[in-house]
Amino acid sequence: MTATRSDDAVPGDSQWPLWEVFIQPEPGAPHEHCGSLHAVDAEQALLNARDVYARRNEGVNLWVVPSQWITGSTPEDVGPFFDPANDKAYRHPQFYKTPRGVKVF
Amino acid sequence: MSVPEFLLRLSDDRLILGHRLSEWCGHGPILEEDIALANISLDLIGQANLLLELAGKEEGRGRTGDQLAYFREAVEFRNALIMELPRGDFGFTIARQFLVSVFGILHLERLSQSRHGDLAGIAAKALKETRYHARHSADWILKLGDGTAESHRRVQDAIDELWRYTGELFEMDDLERALAGDGLAADRAELREPWRAEVGRVLAAASLKMPADGFMQRGGREGRHTEHLGHLLAEMQIVARSFPGAEW
Amino acid sequence: MSSDAPSPDDPKRTAEFEARIARGDVIEPKDWMPERYRRQLIRMMSQHAHSEIVGMLPEGNWITRAPSLRRKMSLLAKVQDEAGHGLYIYCGTETLGVDRHELLADFLNGKAKYSSIFNYPTLTWADVGVIGWFVDGAAIVNQTMLAKASYGPYARAMVRICREENFHKRQGYESVATLARGTPGQRAMVQDAVNRWWWPSLMMFGPNDKDSPNSAELIRWGVKKKSNDELRQRFVNLTVPQAQAVNLTLPDPDLRYNEATGNWDFGQIDWDEFWAVVKGDGPCNRERMAARRKAHEEGAWVRAAAAAFAAKKRAAAAGAAA
Numbered sequence: 230m231t232a233t234r235s236d237d238a239v240p241g242d243s244q245w246p247l248w249e250v251f252i253q254p255e256p257g258a259p260h261e262h263c264g265s266l267h268a269v270d271a272e273q274a275l276l277n278a279r280d281v282y283a284r285r286n287e288g289v290n291l292w293v294v295p296s297q298w299i300t301g302s303t304p305e306d307v308g309p310f311f312d313p314a315n316d317k318a319y320r321h322p323q324f325y326k327t328p329r330g331v332k333v334f
Numbered sequence: 335m336s337v338p339e340f341l342l343r344l345s346d347d348r349l350i351l352g353h354r355l356s357e358w359c360g361h362g363p364i365l366e367e368d369i370a371l372a373n374i375s376l377d378l379i380g381q382a383n384l385l386l387e388l389a390g391k392e393e394g395r396g397r398t399g400d401q402l403a404y405f406r407e408a409v410e411f412r413n414a415l416i417m418e419l420p421r422g423d424f425g426f427t428i429a430r431q432f433l434v435s436v437f438g439i440l441h442l443e444r445l446s447q448s449r450h451g452d453l454a455g456i457a458a459k460a461l462k463e464t465r466y467h468a469r470h471s472a473d474w475i476l477k478l479g480d481g482t483a484e485s486h487r488r489v490q491d492a493i494d495e496l497w498r499y500t501g502e503l504f505e506m507d508d509l510e511r512a513l514a515g516d517g518l519a520a521d522r523a524e525l526r527e528p529w530r531a532e533v534g535r536v537l538a539a540a541s542l543k544m545p546a547d548g549f550m551q552r553g554g555r556e557g558r559h560t561e562h563l564g565h566l567l568a569e570m571q572i573v574a575r576s577f578p579g580a581e582w
Numbered sequence: 583m584s585s586d587a588p589s590p591d592d593p594k595r596t597a598e599f600e601a602r603i604a605r606g607d608v609i610e611p612k613d614w615m616p617e618r619y620r621r622q623l624i625r626m627m628s629q630h631a632h633s634e635i636v637g638m639l640p641e642g643n644w645i646t647r648a649p650s651l652r653r654k655m656s657l658l659a660k661v662q663d664e665a666g667h668g669l670y671i672y673c674g675t676e677t678l679g680v681d682r683h684e685l686l687a688d689f690l691n692g693k694a695k696y697s698s699i700f701n702y703p704t705l706t707w708a709d710v711g712v713i714g715w716f717v718d719g720a721a722i723v724n725q726t727m728l729a730k731a732s733y734g735p736y737a738r739a740m741v742r743i744c745r746e747e748n749f750h751k752r753q754g755y756e757s758v759a760t761l762a763r764g765t766p767g768q769r770a771m772v773q774d775a776v777n778r779w780w781w782p783s784l785m786m787f788g789p790n791d792k793d794s795p796n797s798a799e800l801i802r803w804g805v806k807k808k809s810n811d812e813l814r815q816r817f818v819n820l821t822v823p824q825a826q827a828v829n830l831t832l833p834d835p836d837l838r839y840n841e842a843t844g845n846w847d848f849g850q851i852d853w854d855e856f857w858a859v860v861k862g863d864g865p866c867n868r869e870r871m872a873a874r875r876k877a878h879e880e881g882a883w884v885r886a887a888a889a890a891f892a893a894k895k896r897a898a899a900a901g902a903a904a
Contacts, residue, residue, distance in 0.1 A: 239882035241482065241889050244683035245364070247676065264742070265673040266366055267682065269477070269892035276470055277366040280373050281666055285746070304613050349651075356645050356654070359661050360638035361873070363881025365669045368638075372662035376655055383651045400650045424884045480894065481887025488883070573649040573707045580765050582650040582757070 247296040248274040250281075252288035260292050268293075336509045337450070338393040339412070340519055342402070343555055344445075345385030346413035348460075349403060350563070351434065352378030353570060354421050363424050370470060374431065377463040384456045404574035408564045409557035416499035418554075418563040422492065425478055425485065429492035432471035436532050437503045437525065438464040444520030453518070472536045479540025486541070493537070494545050501550025504529075603804045608734045611677040619803055620678055622796065623733055625694075626805065627675040628685045633697035634668035636870050640704045641713055649707060656753045657710060663750065667743045674735035690875050698856060699786050701864030708761055708768075708775035714754015716783040716821070722747055723817045724787070732804030755824065762828040776825070777833045784848070785856045787814040793853075815845055822846045 245267040251260040263282045268274035274293040283291065302310055318324045327334050355375035362368030386399035416434065421427050442464055445457035478489040504526045506514070513519035530544075537544050553559065574582075596616050602609070609615055642661045648654035672682045688694040699717055704710065722744060729740035761772035788794055788810040800806040808816075818837075825832050836849035858864065 239886045241886035242882045243889065244681045245885065245889060247673075247681075264670055264739075265676070266669065267364070268366065269888040270895065272473055273477075273888070276473060277370065279466075280370040281366060281669060284369075284373065284662075284666070301612065304610075353646060356658050359645055359658060360642035360665075361877040361880075362665075363877070363884035365635070365665050365672070367881075367884075368665045369662055369669070372658055372665070376658055376662070379651060379655055379658070383655070386651070400652075403651055404649070424881065477888045477891040478884070481889075481891040482883070484883050485887030485890075569646050573647050577649070577765060577767055580649075580768055582653050582760060 245269050248278075248293045249296050249299060250274075250278040251292040251294070252278075252282060253290035254288050256289055260290070263287070265296060336513060337518065338389045339509060340513055341385050341389035341392060341453070342412040343414075345382045345389060345402075346411050347417050347434075348378040348385065349382035350411070350413045350417040350566065351430075352376075352382060353566060354417070354419075355427070355431075357421050358427065367424075371427070374467050374470070377460075377467065381456065381460045381463070384459075388452050388456065400574070404571045408559055408567055411554075411557060411559065411563060411567070413554050413563075414499070414502045415551055415554045415560055416496060416502065418560055418566060419496075419499065420562055423488060425488035426492040426495070428471050428474045428478065429489055430496055431467060432475050432536070433493075433496060433500055433533065434503070435464055435468035435471055436536075437500075437529050439468055440525040440528055441520060441522065444525075448519065449517040475536055475542070476540045479537070479542040489540075490542055493542060497545040497547075498549055498551050501547070502552045502554060505552060505555065507555065600803075603732050603802075606804075607732070608737065609732050610734045618799075622800060622803070623736065623805065624675055624678050624680055624685075626796075626800070627671055627678075627736055628680075628689070629695050629697075631668045631671035631675060631685070632689045632694055633700065634664045634671065636696045636700045636874065637717075638664045638668075639870055639873055640700055640702070640866075641710055643704050644707060644710045647707065648710075653757065656749075660714070660750050660753060663746050667739075667746070670739040670742060671736075674733075674739040677735045686878065690871070690878055692862075692871065695860065697786060698859040698864060699782050701859050701867045701870060702778070702782050703866050705778070706771050706775060708758070708772040709779065711754050711757030711761060711772065712775040712779045714750050714752075715758050715824070716754075716779050717786065718747055718750040718754055719821060720783050720786045720817050722751055723813050723820070727807045727813065728805075730807055736805070755828075758830070759828045762830055773830055776830050780833050781851065781855075782859075784814055784818070784851055785859075787811075787817070789853065789856070818846045818848055 246269065247265055248268055249265050250263050252263045253260045266274065266277050266281050268277050271293060275291060278291045278293050282288075314320075352375045355371050355378065358371045359368065359375070362371055382403070383399050386402045390397040390399055390402055416430060419426075419430070422430075439461065442457045442461040446454050446461055448454040448457065475489065478485040480486070504522045506521060506523050510519050510522065514521045534544050574580075595614055599609075599614065599616060599619070609619075638661050641657065641664075645654065645658050645661060648657050672685060675685060676682060685694070689696070704713070725740050725744050725747065729737055729744055731737045731740065758772055758776075761768040763769075788797075791797060791809045791811045794810050797806065797809055801809065822832065822837065834849045836847065838847055839845075840847045859867070862868075
């Protein structure tokens with residue numbers, strides 16, 4: 230990420246890359262972002278994630294992803310991305326009426 | 335009396351190594367690793383705690399785990415010498431952890447089949463933890479061995495220095511032979527070849543040399559320790575011994 | 583990250599930003615923010631992270647001497663958590679476009695501050711319990727507020743930290759209570775520790791509001807929700823009954839309940855001592871910094887080795903693919 234700094238006493242002692250950590254809280258649940266950490270490769274990122282983010286039985290599975298490989302939408306995207314969904318009520322079940330008398334559907 | 339004596343060998347290995355690792359807390363090379371070393375230390379001290387309690391129970395003299403940890407003299411400790419050596423640099427700590435953890439997996443796999451139910455239960459729990467310790471330390475052996483010239487030199491020096499303390503891990507005496515014969519303990523000597531194979535595999539992958547077996551230091555199982563243990567215990571036991579009869 | 587942000591002084595955008603804060607919006611890393619907000623957050627969050635890391639040292643001093651295996655494990659787990667908390671907050675700070683390496687360099691070069699409390703020595707085993715009770719208690723008061731901070735990554739780190747720190751205070755208070763009902767020697771030891779840590783703990787909340795230049799701005803921007811003095815008073819109100827419950831005396835002759843306000847009034851804090859410690863003349867400032875520098879310097883070859891290893895593997899993989 231950062232080039233070697235001039236004040237480093239040891240060549241190559243620069244910042245290790247940043248990884249994002251996702252944890253599955255219980256079997257069958259989706260993975261959730263729980264934080265980030267630094268590691269030089271995937272194995273180390275996974276081991277560090279276990280030690281940093283799963284010390285208290287927080288989950289059953291971990292994903293680690295280099296932060297630089299995550300592409301996110303921007304605040305400017307909010308309008309075009311999400312507002313158009315506001316008036317599409319027909320995508321939700323409440324939009325539709327069930328004939329009177331049908332209790333279980 | 336042989337079962338408590340055997341349990342002390344197992345517990346003291348873990349207590350003393352866990353203590354050495356705990357000295358890293360706040361002083362690790364990077365935050366992530368500080369946390370990892372503390373986790374391993376906590377696993378080992380937790381295992382020691384269970385084993386010491388069990389040793390006290392088997393002994394039948396009413397001694398608790400804490401009494402066994404805090405009120406025995408150095409010559410009464412039964413850990414292998416490798417556990418008590420000062421923590422050294424990070425390379426030394428990792429090299430020791432790797433050598434000991436690979437042994438620990440092999441030993442615990444068998445102890446988890448012990449006819450002694452309580453011991454088998456503790457061993458099964460410890461086995462899972464130790465598999466992680468081995469994976470973590472092996473990953474570092476690869477990185478240090480195949481990292482920079484300096485890291486290669488440091489970790490090779492550590493392995494060379496530690497090698498003469500590894501023989502003791504596989505030593506059998508009459509006590510353990512008898513227990514192994516009864517299905518309570520395991521034959522350590524049988525673990526030597528699988529240990530060499532696994533250690534050799536990782537060292538080769540890390541472009542490190544496996545030292546030749548030469549003279550092996552020994553004596554821990556009979557309480558003949560290095561001078562380091564007395565200092566470690568002086569620190570560990572000072573508060574407990576300064577307040578006789580106190581609860582904490 | 584922020585380098586492509588529009589002019590930081592743009593008054594229109596600043597007004598929009600402040601309107602968002604006023605609405606209670608949570609600010610996320612890619613959102614536009616005034617440069618001053620970003621800088622204040624970096625300053626405050628990195629100080630907080632440095633404090634967690636330095637905070638490992640005074641208690642870590644007793645891990646190898648803990649008097650029972652149970653206490654040894656809980657203390658080690660607690661100090662380990664401090665490393666985790668430092669890590670969470672550093673990662674939160676990194677979302678503002680700085681990296682941890684730079685933050686650590688500023689800290690190790692003495693350019694960044696950390697909480698003054700950690701410049702006091704831990705002299706007896708009782709200090710460990712009292713720190714858990716007072717220092718973690720004070721930290722929880724502060725961090726419960728910060729869990730509602732306007733900056734999302736900071737608030738989320740605080741939520742996680744608060745959840746974990748509850749055990750810290752509990753283990754501290756439990757240890758204190760055990761000592762307080764223990765042998766005369768234990769009791770004397772814990773009262774002495776209370777005497778030494780009480781006033782520095784009150785100082786943790788920072789200067790009085792009138793002397794705290796950053797506070798007003800941080801409150802206006804929703805980073806802080808309460809002032810230093812409000813938080814300090816809350817801590818005193820929580821702690822006095824806890825001290826009474828275990829028959830320990832807080833070393834303040836002016837401490838008394840005020841019926842009118844419902845607060846425990848307390849005496850004058852020695853601000854000269856506070857500023858001396860902040861400026862580097864506390865009992866352990868030099869030792870703390872020296873210990874952190876030593877760990878960093880001795881770890882340099884390890885960090886460089888891992889980076890070199892990964893670079894070799896990447897090069898080999900690229901070579902194989904080519």
